[in-house]
Amino acid sequence: xxxxxxxKPKVAYTIAKALGGSSVKKHMFGSISxxxxxxxxxxxxxxxxxxxxYNLAEKTKSNTYPTFDIEWKPSYEISKGAxxxxxxxxxxxxxxxxxxxxxxxxxxxxxxxxxGYNIYRFCYGKQPGKRMKFSTLVPGELQESxxxxxxxxxxNNAFAGETRHILDWYYGINLSRAxxxxxxRAGGFRTMSIGRVQGPALDILSTRELEIKNFIPEDYxxxxxFLKNTEFIHEKERFFVEGEANVAYGKIGSDAHIDSVxxxxxxxxxxxxxxxxxxxxxxxxxxxxxxxxxxxxxQSLYESSLISYxxxxxxxxxxxxxxxxxxxxxxxxxEYKDRAEKILQNGWKSPFQGKKDxxxxxxxxxxxxxxxxxxxxxxxxxxxxxxxxxxxxPPADAESTQVVxxxxxxxxxxxxxxxxxxxxxxxxxxxxxxxxxxxxFDQGAxxxxxxxxxxxxxxxxxxxxxxxxxxxxLERAKLGTKATRSVIIDTLFKRNYVGERSxxxxxxxxxxxxxxxxxxxxxxxxxxxxKIEEDMEEIAAGKLQKEKVVEEGKALLMEILxxxxxxxxxxxxxxxxxxxxTDERExxxxxxxxxxxxxxxIRMKMGKQFIGCSGYPNCxxxxxLPQGAYITILKKKCKDCGMATVKVRRAKxxxxxxxxxxxxxxxxxxxxxxxxxxxxxxxxxxxxAPVASPSIKAAPASxxxxxxxxxxxxASPSIKAxxxxxxxxxxxxxxxxxxxxxKGKK
Numbered sequence: 001x002x003x004x005x006x007x008k009p010k011v012a013y014t015i016a017k018a019l020g021g022s023s024v025k026k027h028m029f030g031s032i033s034x035x036x037x038x039x040x041x042x043x044x045x046x047x048x049x050x051x052x053x054y055n056l057a058e059k060t061k062s063n064t065y066p067t068f069d070i071e072w073k074p075s076y077e078i079s080k081g082a083x084x085x086x087x088x089x090x091x092x093x094x095x096x097x098x099x100x101x102x103x104x105x106x107x108x109x110x111x112x113x114x115x116g117y118n119i120y121r122f123c124y125g126k127q128p129g130k131r132m133k134f135s136t137l138v139p140g141e142l143q144e145s146x147x148x149x150x151x152x153x154x155x156n157n158a159f160a161g162e163t164r165h166i167l168d169w170y171y172g173i174n175l176s177r178a179x180x181x182x183x184x185r186a187g188g189f190r191t192m193s194i195g196r197v198q199g200p201a202l203d204i205l206s207t208r209e210l211e212i213k214n215f216i217p218e219d220y221x222x223x224x225x226f227l228k229n230t231e232f233i234h235e236k237e238r239f240f241v242e243g244e245a246n247v248a249y250g251k252i253g254s255d256a257h258i259d260s261v262x263x264x265x266x267x268x269x270x271x272x273x274x275x276x277x278x279x280x281x282x283x284x285x286x287x288x289x290x291x292x293x294x295x296x297x298x299q300s301l302y303e304s305s306l307i308s309y310x311x312x313x314x315x316x317x318x319x320x321x322x323x324x325x326x327x328x329x330x331x332x333x334x335e336y337k338d339r340a341e342k343i344l345q346n347g348w349k350s351p352f353q354g355k356k357d358x359x360x361x362x363x364x365x366x367x368x369x370x371x372x373x374x375x376x377x378x379x380x381x382x383x384x385x386x387x388x389x390x391x392x393x394p395p396a397d398a399e400s401t402q403v404v405x406x407x408x409x410x411x412x413x414x415x416x417x418x419x420x421x422x423x424x425x426x427x428x429x430x431x432x433x434x435x436x437x438x439x440x441f442d443q444g445a446x447x448x449x450x451x452x453x454x455x456x457x458x459x460x461x462x463x464x465x466x467x468x469x470x471x472x473x474l475e476r477a478k479l480g481t482k483a484t485r486s487v488i489i490d491t492l493f494k495r496n497y498v499g500e501r502s503x504x505x506x507x508x509x510x511x512x513x514x515x516x517x518x519x520x521x522x523x524x525x526x527x528x529x530x531k532i533e534e535d536m537e538e539i540a541a542g543k544l545q546k547e548k549v550v551e552e553g554k555a556l557l558m559e560i561l562x563x564x565x566x567x568x569x570x571x572x573x574x575x576x577x578x579x580x581x582t583d584e585r586e587x588x589x590x591x592x593x594x595x596x597x598x599x600x601x602i603r604m605k606m607g608k609q610f611i612g613c614s615g616y617p618n619c620x621x622x623x624x625l626p627q628g629a630y631i632t633i634l635k636k637k638c639k640d641c642g643m644a645t646v647k648v649r650r651a652k653x654x655x656x657x658x659x660x661x662x663x664x665x666x667x668x669x670x671x672x673x674x675x676x677x678x679x680x681x682x683x684x685x686x687x688x689a690p691v692a693s694p695s696i697k698a699a700p701a702s703x704x705x706x707x708x709x710x711x712x713x714x715a716s717p718s719i720k721a722x723x724x725x726x727x728x729x730x731x732x733x734x735x736x737x738x739x740x741x742x743k744g745k746k
Contacts, residue, residue: 002039003099004046004132004146005092005119007106009033010303011137012048015105018142019044032091039146045095049106050088054118055079056169065177066561068554070169072118089123096124103130103146104153108360109311110161110540111483117158129153135312135361137305138369160540164481167532167553171196174557175523178564179512179575186572190579190603192512193495196529197480197488199516202497202505203524204473205465206513209505215461221245222455225405225412227256227447228439232405232412242456249454251408259404259411261443268396270424271431272315272354273363274387276482277475279310282387284468286430287379291471292486297380298364305369307384311483312361315354317391321362324349327389329368336385339427343392351391352424386428393424403441407449414438464502478530493649494630511578519567519574522560589633589644589659595619599644599659601631611659623659626650640664 004019006012013035016024020037027034034047056070057078074089075082096102102124104116120129131153134145172195179192194202223234223245239245274282279298280291289297298310317323324344331340354363366385373381397420405412416438425431441447465473471485480488492498497509505513516523532553538544564571589599589611597615609631611623625631629650638645638658647656658665 001043001045001095001099002101002103003092003095003124004044004103004105005116006046006048007112007115008050008303009048011105012046014137014303014305015142016046018137018139019046019146029091029094030087032087034091034095045099046105047092047095048088049092049115049119050085052111052115052118053085053089053092054122055082056165063177065174065181066558067174067177068170070166072122074122092119092123096126099124100126101128101130102126103132103149105132105134105145107309107311108133108135108154108157109309109483110157110164110481110536113154113157114161114165116153117155117162120153133360135308136367137302138367156540156542159546160536163539163546163549164536166550168196170554170557172198174561175199178561178568179571182564182568182572183575183579184572185569186576188572188576188579190575191495192575193491194512194516194523195488195491196532197474197484198491199523200477200479200526200529201470201474201488202492202509202513203517203526204477205470205492205498205503206505206510208462208465209510212461212464217458217460220457220459222457223248223252223410223453224455225252225256225407225452226450227405227414228441229450230403230414230416230438232256232403232414235404235411235413245454248410249452251410252449252452253407255446255448256405256407256412258441258443258445258447259406260402261441262402264400264402266398266400268398268419268425270352270391270393270395271387271428272352272356273317273365273391274384275313275315275354275356275358275363276310277313277472277485278315279364279384280471280486281468282383282430283380284466286383287376289376289380290467290486292490293376294380295483295486297376298384301377301381301384304371305367306371306373306381307367308363308365309361310364312358312364313356313482314358314361314363315356317351317353317363317365317388321365323351323392326366326368327392329370330366330385330389333370335382336389339389343389348392348394352395353391383430386430390424390428393427396423396425397421398435400435401438403438405441405447464504466502470503477526478533479526480533496630499632506582508578508582511582512575515571515574515578519571520560520564522556522563528556587633589646590637592619592621593643594621599623601625601633624661625659638663638665 004012004015006015013033016035016037019039020035023037025036027036032047034045036043036045038044053075054072055075055078057073058067059069059071074085076084076086076089096119102120104113104120106112106116116131129152131150132142132145133150134141172193175195176193179194180190183190183192218240219242220238220240221242222237223239225232234248236248239248272278276295276298280294283289283294284291295310298307301307302310327340327343330336331344364384365388366381398417399420400417401415403414405414417435418437419425419433419435425433467486467489470489474480474485474488475482479485489498489503492503492509495509496506497512498505513524522528532549535544535549535552539546539549587600589601591597592599592613592615595613595615595618597613597619599611599621600614601609602612603609608627609625611625613619613621625646626648629648632647632649634645634647634656636645637643638660641658641660641663643658643660643663645656645658647654660666
């Protein structure tokens with residue numbers, strides 16, 4: 001039997017249907033569905049993972065640093081929150097014992113390769129293995145991917161991904177423990193974190209925040225005139241000496257002579273196809289959707305076979321995708337019919353391409369399949385389809401105009417522009433036209449000055465980063481990956497290092513950054529992180545061995561930790577002072593209604609928190625808070641009761657609330673929960689009702705079949721595999737070593 005492993009349950013079903021058609025039979029092992037069918041007389045099973053079924057953990061739990069003695073363990077053994085993964089592991093172990101071939105069909109990126117590699121060695125534990133590579137979940141591409149599967153799993157990608165996991169664990173756990181250990185030594189406690197990418201990201205944001213706080217506005221003056229309701233700015237643009245501005249203003253007469261009119265023809269080229277970063281930027285600009293949410297929505301569209309794989313760095317659409325076939329399919333949707341027909345009628349077959357490329361996947365594009373969508377999914381899909389269609393249309397024709405007018409010996413300039421022929425812009429409703437059309441002027445003419453001005457202004461500080469622009473900056477600096485950058489930013493919010501939509505570094509975040517910059521600047525060094533990212537690419541290309549990169553990263557971390565330990569007490573004192581001063585300034589929810597002392601947020605271990613009175617123990621008044629959430633105190637008071645209000649941020653859920661649970665604003669909260677629970681119960685009952693499926697029959701679970709233990713598999717030299725049961729007659733197989741990689745290269 002051949003076992004095909006997919007990354008998610010929905011994808012497993014899609015693959016099974018594409019390869020097995022109407023012959024697919026659904027089976028259950030406990031609560032987990034898998035699918036069986038035959039291909040050329042051979043039995044094939046498709047079963048899902050659910051993301052990472054194995055993660056890294058210490059062999060023996062500790063709270064000290066440095067610690068490097070780690071191994072891969074099933075996720076359910078590491079975290080109670082991952083208990084649901086146990087059933088998936090047991091299902092794959094059972095099928096792995098029966099299989100004589102395992103094909104990895106997880107997402108073709110480093111994370112997907114690690115997921116598949118761990119299942120290959122821990123649930124299957126034998127040879128041979130194959131690797132499917134695809135960018136969409138449409139039947140044709142899945143069938144082609146299966147037929148052309150690589151005769152060996154992508155070990156180099158898996159080694160690169162494993163290296164990233166190891167180094168991220170080393171840096172994240174050790175540096176975070178170092179911070180909390182320093183704080184504890186100084187007499188404080190707070191859950192803190194810093195990591196290989198988190199440190200440089202905080203450095204970028206804090207450096208900008210310091211620029212803003214140190215910025216001193218400078219006065220300047222703009223001298224202008226208006227002709228035909230068109231604004232002309234003095235050619236000097238800004239006067240930083242008021243007297244000079246007054247002299248120029250005083251020379252303005254009653255009319256102006258048009259010295260020159262220059263009209264320049266230009267092309268506005270289409271925006272390139274989306275890669276993940278540009279999609280996150282555009283979704284944030286157009287809809288205000290956070291980058292992490294954009295990735296979640298795009299992943300959902302991908303799993304529904306509506307778009308290609310979203311975690312890509314490519315801005316290219318190669319011909320092998322069958323681009324005109326996709327346009328033909330899009331023509332069937334009423335909202336895209338006119339645009340698709342125009343592309344086909346004009347024979348526009350060559351898309352405008354961007355510069356960025358990705359060897360694993362093309363740019364994000366629609367597959368041509370249709371589905372009824374709502375809300376954010378509908379918006380995201382329309383954005384992707386519109387961009388895809390627009391890249392086939394010709395560049396827009398536009399013209400720029402510059403008019404120079406003279407009065408009293410002073411020259412003033414007006415600029416404008418207009419789109420003459422929109423072409424691709426007509427295909428992309430999300431285009432923002434920044435051109436401002438101006439009145440028509442004739443060179444040599446004299447025009448009446450309708451009004452004039454001498455306006456005092458101030459220079460502005462550089463803008464703060466948004467959640468989208470910081471991701472673009474991290475990409476430019478080659479920090480993190482396309483899939484992890486948004487997670488890094490979410491972590492900075494979670495730790496209260498930053499806040500607000502335009503990312504403002506909190507006082508606490510600035511103080512943490514200041515302490516690290518003074519005593520342990522290597523934690524913030526982008527160059528060190530960038531070097532590690534480049535080494536990952538070399539491992540994936542088969543040019544570097546995993547063990548070498550891990551040892552170099554470990555040695556560098558030890559240097560950082562040695563320096564940190566020398567200054568641990570001073571760092572702890574700095575962090576404690578930062579925490580106390582921040583709490584005093586930011587953790588004030590107004591007077592206690594019982595005693596008048598200040599109310600404040602009390603944060604405890606394990607994410608527990610509540611609002612208590614600073615008059616404790618004399619006053620024991622308190623208010624509950626959502627557990628495990630990031631709480632921001634708002635400046636506004638509740639309009640119903642006058643108490644303080646807070647913003648609650650937990651995962652992608654964000655809302656504001658009054659701190660008083662008895663407030664009128666919360667009187668319907670319980671009812672809403674009851675209504676949701678009732679609706680969920682009705683939906684569950686409906687889903688549980690038997691539904692006949694013409695293509696897939698549910699097979700009853702066999703009471704005699706038990707979850708099979710995994711074969712004993714040796715992990716790579718640097719990390720030991722989970723202890724597994726003794727293998728069946730098939731001899732144990734070690735995880736491919738660096739030597740195997742070299743052999744494969746030859």
